[in-house]
Amino acid sequence: MTTTTPASPPSPPAPARRQLNPRSIAIWSAVAVAGAIAWGVLALSRGEEINAIWLVVAAIASYAIAYRFYARFIVRKVLKVDDTRATPAERLDNGIDYQPTDRRILVGHHFAAIAGAGPLVGPVLAAQMGYLPGTMWIIFGVIFAGAVQDMVILFFSMRRNGKSLGQMARDEIGTVGGIAALIAVFSIMIILLAVLALVVVNALAKSPWGTFSIAMTIPIALFMGFYLRTLRPGRVLETTAIGVGLLLLAIVAGGWVQESSLADTFTLSPKALTIGLIIYGFFASVLPVWMLLAPRDYLSTFMKVGTIALLAVGVIIAAPSLQTEAVTDFASTGTGPVFSGQLFPFVFIIIACGALSGFHSLISSGTTPKMIQKESQVRLVGYGAMLMESFVAVMALIAACILEPGLYYAMNAPAGLLGSTVESASSAVANLGFTISPQDLSAAAAEVEEQTLVARTGGAPTLAVGMSEIFSSVLGGSGLKAFWYHFAIMFEALFILTTVDAGTRVGRFMLQDTLGNIWKPIGRVSWKPGLWATSAVVVLAWGYFLYTGVTNPLGGINQLFPLFGIANQLLAAVALAVATTILVKSGRLKWAWVTAVPLAWDATVTLTASWQKVFSDKPAIGFFAQRDRYADALDRGEVLAPAKNLDDMRAVVTNSTVDGVLSALFAILVVIVIANAAWVCYKAIRAREPLPTTEAPYVKSNIVAPAGLFPTAEEKRELAAASSSGERT
Amino acid sequence: MRRALAAVRWYLRELTGEAEYDHYVERHRRLHPDQPLMTRREFEHCRTDRRDENPTASCC
Numbered sequence: 001m002t003t004t005t006p007a008s009p010p011s012p013p014a015p016a017r018r019q020l021n022p023r024s025i026a027i028w029s030a031v032a033v034a035g036a037i038a039w040g041v042l043a044l045s046r047g048e049e050i051n052a053i054w055l056v057v058a059a060i061a062s063y064a065i066a067y068r069f070y071a072r073f074i075v076r077k078v079l080k081v082d083d084t085r086a087t088p089a090e091r092l093d094n095g096i097d098y099q100p101t102d103r104r105i106l107v108g109h110h111f112a113a114i115a116g117a118g119p120l121v122g123p124v125l126a127a128q129m130g131y132l133p134g135t136m137w138i139i140f141g142v143i144f145a146g147a148v149q150d151m152v153i154l155f156f157s158m159r160r161n162g163k164s165l166g167q168m169a170r171d172e173i174g175t176v177g178g179i180a181a182l183i184a185v186f187s188i189m190i191i192l193l194a195v196l197a198l199v200v201v202n203a204l205a206k207s208p209w210g211t212f213s214i215a216m217t218i219p220i221a222l223f224m225g226f227y228l229r230t231l232r233p234g235r236v237l238e239t240t241a242i243g244v245g246l247l248l249l250a251i252v253a254g255g256w257v258q259e260s261s262l263a264d265t266f267t268l269s270p271k272a273l274t275i276g277l278i279i280y281g282f283f284a285s286v287l288p289v290w291m292l293l294a295p296r297d298y299l300s301t302f303m304k305v306g307t308i309a310l311l312a313v314g315v316i317i318a319a320p321s322l323q324t325e326a327v328t329d330f331a332s333t334g335t336g337p338v339f340s341g342q343l344f345p346f347v348f349i350i351i352a353c354g355a356l357s358g359f360h361s362l363i364s365s366g367t368t369p370k371m372i373q374k375e376s377q378v379r380l381v382g383y384g385a386m387l388m389e390s391f392v393a394v395m396a397l398i399a400a401c402i403l404e405p406g407l408y409y410a411m412n413a414p415a416g417l418l419g420s421t422v423e424s425a426s427s428a429v430a431n432l433g434f435t436i437s438p439q440d441l442s443a444a445a446a447e448v449e450e451q452t453l454v455a456r457t458g459g460a461p462t463l464a465v466g467m468s469e470i471f472s473s474v475l476g477g478s479g480l481k482a483f484w485y486h487f488a489i490m491f492e493a494l495f496i497l498t499t500v501d502a503g504t505r506v507g508r509f510m511l512q513d514t515l516g517n518i519w520k521p522i523g524r525v526s527w528k529p530g531l532w533a534t535s536a537v538v539v540l541a542w543g544y545f546l547y548t549g550v551t552n553p554l555g556g557i558n559q560l561f562p563l564f565g566i567a568n569q570l571l572a573a574v575a576l577a578v579a580t581t582i583l584v585k586s587g588r589l590k591w592a593w594v595t596a597v598p599l600a601w602d603a604t605v606t607l608t609a610s611w612q613k614v615f616s617d618k619p620a621i622g623f624f625a626q627r628d629r630y631a632d633a634l635d636r637g638e639v640l641a642p643a644k645n646l647d648d649m650r651a652v653v654t655n656s657t658v659d660g661v662l663s664a665l666f667a668i669l670v671v672i673v674i675a676n677a678a679w680v681c682y683k684a685i686r687a688r689e690p691l692p693t694t695e696a697p698y699v700k701s702n703i704v705a706p707a708g709l710f711p712t713a714e715e716k717r718e719l720a721a722a723s724s725s726g727e728r729t
Numbered sequence: 730m731r732r733a734l735a736a737v738r739w740y741l742r743e744l745t746g747e748a749e750y751d752h753y754v755e756r757h758r759r760l761h762p763d764q765p766l767m768t769r770r771e772f773e774h775c776r777t778d779r780r781d782e783n784p785t786a787s788c789c
Contacts, residue, residue, distance in 0.1 A: 095756050096779070105743045113787045189786075233773040236745040290777040298745065359786075367785055498787070505784035525782045 028068065035061025042132060042326070049321040052398045055131070056315060059139055059394045063387045066143040071383040074148065078583070078591040079155050081375035086701035088161045089371050098162070100703060101371040103380055107709075109371075111385040112301045113363045114150070115308075117196055117496045118353025118568075119389050121459035123397035125561060126350045127408065128338040130327040131401045133347045135394065141348070141355030142390035145598035149572060150360045151382030152579045152595055157365035158372055159695045165365045165575055169673070171694050172581045177676045180669045181574045182510075187662070188359065188567040189507045190538070194545030195564040196496045197281075198556050201273045201546070202458035203489050206451050208266035209254040209482075210489045211273075215266070216250035217299070217494055218280075224295035240298045247299060247494075251486050258449065270550045277500070278543040284497075285504040285535050293501050300495035307491045311395050314470040324401040324408070329433070337413035337432060338457075339558055340620040345608040349565035354393025356602060358571025360386065376707035384709075399466030400459075406436030407444055407453070411462050414555025415455035416642025425454040447478065448485035457557040464488035500542075507538040548655045553642045554626075562613065563659055563666075569606045570666045576602060577677035584681040585691045592681075603674055610667035614660055623660030627653055749776060 020028075038058035042050065075081050092098040101109075126134040157163055163171070166185060170178025204210045224243045232238065257266060268276070284292050330336035331343040339350055353359070364382060372381060400408065409432055410418065410425045418425040422438040429436050445453045448468055453461065468484035476484070509525070511534045516523015522530040549556025576599035583592045616622030619629040630652045633640045643649045684691050704722035706715040742748040750772050757766055767775070 095753060097783075099752075102743065104740070108740075108744050113785070116787055229774070229777075233770040234747060234750050236747040237741055240745065288778070289780040290774075294777055294780070362786060495787075502784065502786055506786040509784050 028065070031061050031064050035065065042135065046326065049323075050131075050326075051319055051321055052315055052402065053319050055135055055322075055394060055398055058135070059391060062139050062143060063391070066147070067379070067383060067387060070143060071147070071151065071379050074151065074383075074594055075376060075379045078588065078594050079152065079378070081155070081378065083374050083376050083707070084701055085375060086699040086703070087158055087372050087375060088369065088696065089373060090701055090703050091696075091699050092161065092370075097367065098370045100373040100705075103373060103377045103705065103707075104709065106368065106371055106373075106377070107381045107385050108305075110363065110368045110381050111388050112304065113368070114357070114360045114385060115304065115389040115392055116353070116499055117199060117460075117492055118357060118359075119393035120396045120463055120492060121195075121199060121561075122351040122353060122565070123393045124400040124459035124462050125338050125412070125557070126347050127324055127397060127400040128328065128336040128412070129331045129343050129347055130325045131322050131397060132326040133331060133343050134351055134397050137347055137351055138355045138390055138393045138397065141351075142386055145572075145576075145602065146354075146356035146360070146390065147383040147386035148594060148598060149356065149358075149575050149579070150364050150386040151378050153361045153575050154364040154369055154372075154382035155375070155378045156579060156582050158369035158375070158378065161696050162367075162370040163365060165361045165578065168365065168578050168582075169574060172578055172585065173673065173677050173680055177574075177577070177673050180673045180676075181571075181578075182514075184358075184567070184571050184574055184666075184669055184673075185362065186507065186510055187666070188564075188571050189503055189510075190541045191545060191560070191564045191567050191662075192359070193281075193500055193503045193507070193542035194549060195557075195560050197274075197277050197500055197542065197546045198549045198560065199458040199460050200493045200496050201270050201277065201550055202456060202557070203460040203464075203493055204268070204273055205270045206267055207489075208263040209258040209449060209486050210493070211266045211268055212257040212262075213250045213254040213486060213490050214493045214497070216253070217247065217296070217490075217497070218292070220246045220250065221292050221295040221299065224298070225291045228295065229290050236298060239295070240302055243295065243299050244302055247303070247490070251483065251490055254486055255449065255482065271547075274543070274547055274550050277546065278539055280497075281500050281504050281543070282535055282539045284501040285508065285539070286532055293498070293505075296494070296498045296501065300498040303491045304495055307488070308392055308395065311399070311467060311470065312391070314467075314474050315395060315398055318470045318473045320398070320402040320470060320473070322398070322401045323404055325405075334618075335620070337409060337417055337558075339562055340618075341562070341609075341612060345605040345612070346562065348605040349562055349569060349609045351393065352565050352568040352572075354390050354396075356569065356572050356598070357389075358568050358573070358575055361571065361575035373703055373705045374701070374707060377705070380708055396459075396463055399463050399470065402469060403462065403466055404436065404440075406434040407441070407465070408462065409434050410436055410441055411453050411456045411465070412459075413455065414457060414558050414642070416553045416555060418455045420452075420454065422452070422454060447481050449482035450485070455555075457555060459557075460489060460492045463492065504535065504538050504542075507541075508534045511538060548651070548658070551651055552655055553644065553648045554652060554655075559655065559659060562609065563662060566606055566609055566613070566663060566666050569602055570670050573599060573602050573606060573670050574673050577673050581677045581680050581684075585684045586693060587690050589685060599674070603670060606670055607667055610663045610670075613663040614667070623656045623663060627656035627660065630656065746776070 034057055038054045038061060041054045042058055089098050089100040093100060123134050123138065156168065160168065166178060166181045169181040204214060220243055224239050228239050257263060334340060334342035339346060368381060406429050409429045418428045422441040426436055426438045426441060448465060464485045467488040468481045471484040472478055472481045512523050512525060512530065521527055524530060545560065549560045552559055576595050579595040580592050580599055583595060612621050613623055617625050619626040630640060630649055634649045634653060639645060639649060643652060704718050711719065750769050753772055754766060
């Protein structure tokens with residue numbers, strides 16, 4: 001239980017100020033010089049081809065310096081972590097959710113929970129602006145905003161026994177902030193699920209190979225589920241090994257199916273896939289976890305970590321050159337086909353995961369704070385895991401930027417613009433100012449054994465082509481390109497489907513919880529009719545957006561992805577506002593800039609983007625301008641391209657209205673939360689006495705454990721001393 | 730070499746939760762030595778079924 005006590009925690013012993021020895025000065029100087037050179041090459045080269053290795057070097061050097069210096073500064077000066085203080089995992093250890101967990105395991109758990117398809121999709125779309133804006137935002141965004149948010153929320157939640165972000169918003173900012181946070185969480189969840197499902201639909205449409213392999217994951221997961229449940233309970237490693245073997249077989253078999261008479265059965269239209277996904281989402285979320293979700297989780301975690309590691313190794317060995325310009329014209333004209341709008345604010349909206357992702361604050365205030373052994377480990381688990389995710393985003397950006405720009409636009413512009421043939425796509429790409437011949441476009445599709453690559457939006461196919469390019473140059477040559485392409489599609493679709501299942505459950509749980517206040521039975525998680533009804537509501541909610549996305553003549557990704565970015569950044573604003581309020585209330589006004597500056601930036605970006613999405617008079621950007629344009633034409637009985645008939649026209653009008661209203665709603669929520677937080681901060685600054693804290697009281701810790709990944713010499717001595725005196729380690 | 734393999738195995742067992750039962754047994758023997766121990770099957774069923782009632786999200 002948390003008790004409210006005056007703010008007088010025993011001040012932690014001042015950490016001994018260790019002087020930097022000459023060796024570490026030399027190492028850190030070398031890292032800084034390497035980073036500076038890499039950044040210089042990226043920023044100053046124009047017109048010549050840049051090797052992707054420079055991106056990797058710039059990223060890693062920047063991360064290392066940020067982790068060593070900035071994160072350490074925050075941990076020591078701002079958060080004032082205290083390793084003599086017992087964490088909730090130690091105090092409340094129940095062997096179930098509260099459990100002190102080795103930091104190396106916990107960082108793996110946390111990384112697996114935060115990193116999904118987001119960091120893979122956003123950077124691919126943002127490559128439209130060139131490689132430089134995306135790279136800079138991914139790296140500087142994570143250092144000063146994203147990783148800070150994850151770590152600070154993890155720390156504050158840990159000090160409050162693992163409270164959720166919503167609870168903290170209610171406790172620290174007030175009821176209004178709390179309700180706004182709740183609405184934000186629910187709506188981002190719905191939009192997120194719709195966008196992710198849309199990525200899968202676009203990746204699988206008209207691809208019998210991909211559709212067959214992904215469909216096979218269902219029986220494979222069911223088999224694993226029963227195997228784990230009845231034959232070999234708890235033997236996760238062995239089950240996963242069998243599952244991964246079957247998964248690889250399913251990818252290979254997809255190629256055979258594509259060549260066989262079964263190909264037509266697995267060639268599905270986007271609409272058919274949408275209905276299939278909605279039905280799947282419903283049944284997956286009402287089945288017991290052990291049957292489908294748990295085994296899928298094992299498979300997708302393995303594939304995720306394995307493939308990302310493979311990609312990192314592949315980029316370093318293959319050392320491909322970037323084909324994209326550093327900054328394209330679309331950055332200033334705002335007329336890019338992938339998403340509309342100028343560099344500011346839209347790059348910062350499109351790339352959320354990997355730079356700053358509000359969603360992470362839900363993980364940082366959920367399971368992870370209940371498992372941390374030592375307070376100082378928030379740096380490794382919170383900041384470190386987010387740096388890893390950022391690196392994944394850099395990898396995805398590289399994979400998109402090594403493609404010929406002509407191919408990139410032929411794959412990522414909406415179908416309405418490109419038409420359906422390679423000839424129409426080729427001439428549309430030429431209109432954009434890039435070149436790809438119809439023959440090259442057909443050849444690119446033939447290489448990965450897909451019917452077509454035209455308008456395969458959503459990021460996944462682009463990433464898969466980039467990855468197959470990298471992997472096949474390291475292993476197997478061009479003969480394996482098709483395998484690697486479908487391997488990459490499988491890898492992405494697999495964990496998107498896991499997220500769809502898990503996300504539907506979380507949305508349902510929130511809905512049950514909220515509705516349970518009005519009508520008791522619906523709140524009971526074991527009451528089946530309530531479970532089915534709330535599951536159906538959640539599935540239909542994201543299913544609606546998915547369907548509008550699939551059928552939208554203007555392109556679903558083009559229309560929905562900015563909305564997803566805005567929702568995600570809105571949640572980040574809530575999280576950073578909570579963190580800033582806590583810093584101010586606990587008398588740390590001096591350090592409040594650590595979260596207040598990212599908050600100000602995030603609010604500027606989100607509000608500017610929402611403003612443009614609502615009020616811009618350019619139909620390509622403003623949802624209402626777009627609505628008016630199509631509604632006026634509809635009144636006159638005209639059909640505007642890319643709509644093909646009056647039904648299309650009506651669909652555009654409805655979608656633009658819904659999306660415009662949502663953008664406005666998100667902006668209003670941000671303003672409410674920030675205004676409320678500012679008022680609370682103002683009161684805290686004016687108050688003579690320090691405000692009561694909501695931290696759990698101090699209890700002395702008996703656990704001895706290192707702070708970082710590798711124990712220091714001093715920590716090794718402490719560990720040895722503790723184990724000889726029989727203390728817990 | 731053998732040590733590295735053992736470390737990898739330890740890491741994977743811990744990460745996937747395969748080692749949870751061992752932790753449970755150790756903890757149970759330490760705290761409640763007089764009470765009966767769940768079998769592996771019972772324990773794993775409890776552990777998975779708990780997730781039915783406490784869903785956790787993974788991110789985007």
